Amino acid sequence: MFRGQRSVTWIATAVAFASLVTAALAELQEPVTGAGGCSQAAMLRLIMYCIGAVGVIFLGLGYGRVTGAITSMANRLRSEQPVPWDAGTPRVLRALTDAVASRLGARDDSVRQLQAQLKDFQIQSQLSDREKRHAEAILYSLRDAVIVVDGSDRLLMANAPAARLFGFDAEQCRHRPLAEVIGGTHGPFTELVCQSRRHRTEATRRELQFPVGDRPHTFDTIISCVQDDARVCGVVAVLHDVTREKEVSQMKNDFVSHVSHELKTPLASITAYSEMLVDGEADDEETRREFYTIIQSQAQRLNRLIEDILNVSRIESGLIKVSKEHASLTILIEEQMQMIRSYAEEKEIAVIGQKPIVFDQVRVDKDMISQVIVNLLSNAIKYTPSGGRVTVGTEVDETAGLVRVTVGDTGVGIPQDEVEHVFDKFYRVGANNKQAKGTGLGLNLVKQIVEKVHGGRVFVTSQVGVGSTFGFELPLAAAGQVATA
Amino acid sequence: MTASKVLVADDEIHIIHVVAIKLRNNGYEVIAANNGAEAYELACREKPDIVVTDYQMPLMTGLELIEKLRHDEQTKNIPVILLTARSFAVSQEQQESLGVASCLSKPFSPKELLKTIQDILYQRELALKS
Numbered sequence: 177m178f179r180g181q182r183s184v185t186w187i188a189t190a191v192a193f194a195s196l197v198t199a200a201l202a203e204l205q206e207p208v209t210g211a212g213g214c215s216q217a218a219m220l221r222l223i224m225y226c227i228g229a230v231g232v233i234f235l236g237l238g239y240g241r242v243t244g245a246i247t248s249m250a251n252r253l254r255s256e257q258p259v260p261w262d263a264g265t266p267r268v269l270r271a272l273t274d275a276v277a278s279r280l281g282a283r284d285d286s287v288r289q290l291q292a293q294l295k296d297f298q299i300q301s302q303l304s305d306r307e308k309r310h311a312e313a314i315l316y317s318l319r320d321a322v323i324v325v326d327g328s329d330r331l332l333m334a335n336a337p338a339a340r341l342f343g344f345d346a347e348q349c350r351h352r353p354l355a356e357v358i359g360g361t362h363g364p365f366t367e368l369v370c371q372s373r374r375h376r377t378e379a380t381r382r383e384l385q386f387p388v389g390d391r392p393h394t395f396d397t398i399i400s401c402v403q404d405d406a407r408v409c410g411v412v413a414v415l416h417d418v419t420r421e422k423e424v425s426q427m428k429n430d431f432v433s434h435v436s437h438e439l440k441t442p443l444a445s446i447t448a449y450s451e452m453l454v455d456g457e458a459d460d461e462e463t464r465r466e467f468y469t470i471i472q473s474q475a476q477r478l479n480r481l482i483e484d485i486l487n488v489s490r491i492e493s494g495l496i497k498v499s500k501e502h503a504s505l506t507i508l509i510e511e512q513m514q515m516i517r518s519y520a521e522e523k524e525i526a527v528i529g530q531k532p533i534v535f536d537q538v539r540v541d542k543d544m545i546s547q548v549i550v551n552l553l554s555n556a557i558k559y560t561p562s563g564g565r566v567t568v569g570t571e572v573d574e575t576a577g578l579v580r581v582t583v584g585d586t587g588v589g590i591p592q593d594e595v596e597h598v599f600d601k602f603y604r605v606g607a608n609n610k611q612a613k614g615t616g617l618g619l620n621l622v623k624q625i626v627e628k629v630h631g632g633r634v635f636v637t638s639q640v641g642v643g644s645t646f647g648f649e650l651p652l653a654a655a656g657q658v659a660t661a
Numbered sequence: 662m663t664a665s666k667v668l669v670a671d672d673e674i675h676i677i678h679v680v681a682i683k684l685r686n687n688g689y690e691v692i693a694a695n696n697g698a699e700a701y702e703l704a705c706r707e708k709p710d711i712v713v714t715d716y717q718m719p720l721m722t723g724l725e726l727i728e729k730l731r732h733d734e735q736t737k738n739i740p741v742i743l744l745t746a747r748s749f750a751v752s753q754e755q756q757e758s759l760g761v762a763s764c765l766s767k768p769f770s771p772k773e774l775l776k777t778i779q780d781i782l783y784q785r786e787l788a789l790k791s
Contacts, residue, residue: 433747437717440746440767445675447768452679455772457686470675 197229249273253280321395321415327408329354329370341388341415362386365397365413372399373411383418393419427616431602434616438481442474449474484617487547488601491624498541498629502653505536505545505579506570512549513568516557524562527553536572536579537653544625545650551618552583552646559644560587572652578632582647589640598636599623619646626650664690665782668709670700670726671744672718680713683771684778697721701729704736710785711762711778716745724751727759740781744769 241264248262252273261270312333315322321338325331330353334346342358349357355366364384372380380399385392395415402410449467458464490496513529520527538545556566564586571580590598590605597603602616626632626648638644667689669680674695681691692707694700698720704712712730716723723743730736740762745751756764762781765774 433750437746441673441676444746444768445673445679448676448679448683448771451770451772452683457683457771470678474675 197225245269253277318414320417321413323354323369323413323415325354325369325373325411325413327373327410329366329373329411331357332410338415341386365415368397368399369411369413372401373408376401376403376406376408378403384415388417388419393417394422427600427602430604431616434602434604435481435485439478442478442481445474446471446478484621488617488621488624491621491628496629498544500539500541500630502537502539503542503545505538505581505650508542508546509549509568509570509581512546512553516550516553519554520557520566523557523560525557525560526565527557528565528567530569535652536570538579538630538650539653540630540650541625544629548622548625548648549581549583551622552648555618555646556583556585556587556644560585564643573649574652577652578649579652580647580649582645584643584645586643589642589644590636590638591640592638595636595638599634622646622648664688665710666690666692666707667778668692668694668700668703668707668712669714670694670697670712670718670723671715672696673715676715676744679771680774683775687775689778697723697726700726704730704739705733708735709739710782712739712741713774713778714741714743716743716747716750724755724759727761731760740785742774742777742781744774 244262245265248259248265249269249272251259252261253276315333316335318335319337321341322333322335323331323338323342324333330351331346331349332351334342334344334349336346339346342362344357354369358366365386368380368382368384371377377399378401380397382397382399384395384397386395387393394417396418397416398414400412400414401408402412449471452458453464453467458467487496510529513527517527553566553568560566566586567582567584569582569584572578573580594605598605599619599622600616601620603620604616623634626634630650632648632650634646634648636644636646667684669677669684669691670693671677671680672695677693677695681693684691692703692709694703695718697714697718700712700714700718701721703709712726714723714726718726721729723745727741727743730739730741741760743751743756743761743764744767745764746767751761751764755761763777765777
C-alpha cells in the first residue's frame with residue numbers, strides 16, 4: 177500500500193514535469209515562427225518554467241515522503257499490534273505517534289470500563305425492577321392492610337385491604353396527604369403515623385380500634401420508619417385485624433372462668449359433706465346416708481361436666497368413637513323427658529310431649545343423640561321461669577327425607593343480635609347470664625353431635641320475653657335399611 | 662342468750678344444706694335464700710347478725726346484694742362473708758369498698774366458715790361493747 181502510493185506520487189510528478197516542459201517549448205515555438213528568433217523574455221519564462229518544474233519535482237518528492245509518513249502513522253495508530261515504521265518517517269513524528277497511540281489506548285480502556293459499568297447498571301436496574309415488582313406483589317397479596325407514606329406523610333402505596341378498610345381509591349389518592357385520605361374515625365391511626373415519623377421511631381406497635389361495618393374491630397398496628405442517612409424517608413404501616421382472635425381469647429377466658437366455677441361448685445359440696453362425715457357431724461345413719469348420696473350425685477355431676485368438655489374436644493379433633501344404629505327419635509325423646517321431669521317439676525314447669533310418630537327411624541349414636549335431647553330440654557327448663565311450659569315436637573318430612581325435632585319454651589328468650597352465636601363454643605347470652613349458670617358448652621355440643629357426627633342441622637328462633645325454639649334435623653333412615661337392620 | 666342469726670344465700674341447695682347443718686349444730690339460727698333478690702328481702706325482714714352469700718347467683722349476684730345491703734340504713738352494718746368459686750372475681754379493693762368482712766374460696770371447709778363467722782361476730786360484739 178505504502179509502496180503503491182509512492183509510485184503514484186512519482187508518476188504524478190513526472191507528468192507535471194512533462195507538461196511544464198511541453199508548455200515551455202510551445203511558448204518558445206510561437207515567437208520563432210512569428211518573429212524569427214528567441215527573445216530574452218521567452219528565455220526567462222523557460223527558465224522560470226524549469227525552476228517551477230524542478231520545484232514541482234521536489235514538491236512531489238516531499239509529498240511522497242509526507243504521505244508515506246502519515247500512512248505509516250495511521251497504520252500504527254490503527255493497528256493493535258506494533259507495525260514497522262516506514263524508513264522515511266521522521267523521528268519526531270514517530271515519537272508523536274507513539275504518544276498519541278498511548279493516550280488513545282488509555283482512552284480505549286476507560287471506554288471499555290465505562291461500557292462494562294453501564295452493562296452492570298443495566299443488570300442491577302433490571303434486578304431492582306424485578307425485586308420491586310416482587311415486593312409489590314407480596315404487599316398486594318397480603319390480607320393485612322399495608323400503607324406506605326413518604327417523608328411528608330403523603331400516600332405512596334396502599335394495598336387493597338387498606339383501601340377497603342379506610343375507604344379510598346389507592347391510585348387516585350397517591351401522593352395526597354394521609355390525613356386528607358384517611359380521616360374521621362381513623363384519626364388515631366394517622367396521628368400514630370405522623371408521631372412515628374416525627375420521633376423517628378424505628379417500630380411502634382399499638383392496638384387501635386376502628387368501626388368496620390357496624391361494629392368496632394381491633395387492629396394490631398405496626399408502624400415502621402424507613403430511614404436514609406438519619407432522615408425519615410418513609411413510613412410503613414401494617415394493620416392486622418385481631419378482632420376474632422380477641423373474641424376467641426375472651427371466650428377462652430370466660431370459659432376457664434365458667435368451667436372453674438362449674439367444676440368447683442360440685443367439688444365444694446363433695447368437700448363440705450366429706451368433712452362433715454369425717455368430723456362426725458352426721459349423727460344418725462339416715463343423715464350419713466343422705467350425705468353419701470349427695471357426694472355421689474355431685475361426683476356424677478362433676479363427671480358429666482368433664483365429659484362434656486372432653487366430648488367437644490374429641491368431636492372437634494375427630495377422635496370420638498361413634499357407634500350408629502337404627503333408633504326411633506320419639507322413643508329417645510320420651511326416655512330423656514322422663515329423666516328430666518323431676519328437674520322440671522322442681523321449677524314447676526310443664527314438659528309436654530306429643531303422640532308417637534309411625535316412622536321416625538334414624539341411624540344415630542343413641543347416647544350422643546340422647547345427650548342432644550337432654551341438653552336442649554335442660555336448657556329450656558333452665559331459662560324458663562316457674563309456671564312456664566316446654567313443648568317437644570317431632571315431625572317427619574318425607575319429601576326432604578328427614579326428621580325434625582323442636583324444643584320450645586316460654587322462657588326469657590334471646591336478643592336477636594345474639595341468636596346467631598348461641599351455638600358457638602363457650603358463648604353465653606349476656607342478658608341471660610344471671611338467669612342460670614353454664615359453661616357455654618351444651619349447645620355447642622348439640623351442634624357438633626348433630627352436624628359433624630350425624631350430618632344433620634341445628635336451628636333456633638327466639639323472641640325476648642316470649643320464648644325460644646331450638647331444634648335439629650336428622651336424615652331419615654331408608655325403609656329398606658331399617659327392615660334389614 | 663339468743664342464738665345469732667345467719668342468713669345463707671346460695672343457688673346450690675346442697676351448699677345451703679351443709680352450711681345450715683354445721684351452723685345449727687353449733688348453736689346458730691339459720692335462714693336461707695337461693696338467689697340475691699330473695700336474700701335481700703330476707704335481710705331487710707329478718708335483720709340477721711351476719712350474711713354468708715355466694716358470689717354468682719341468679720337474679721342478683723352476691724356483689725349486687727352487698728351493694729344493696731350497704732345502701733339500706735337497716736342493713737348497712739351487717740357483716741357479710743362472700744363465698745366464691747372464682748378466685749380472682751373480687752379484688753381486694755372491691756372487698757374493702759363494699760365492706761366484705763371475709764372472702765372464702767370454693768371449695769371451702771365448713772369448719773373454716775364456722776370459725777370465720779365466730780371471729781367476725783366476736784369482733785363485732787367487742788366493738789359494740791367498747
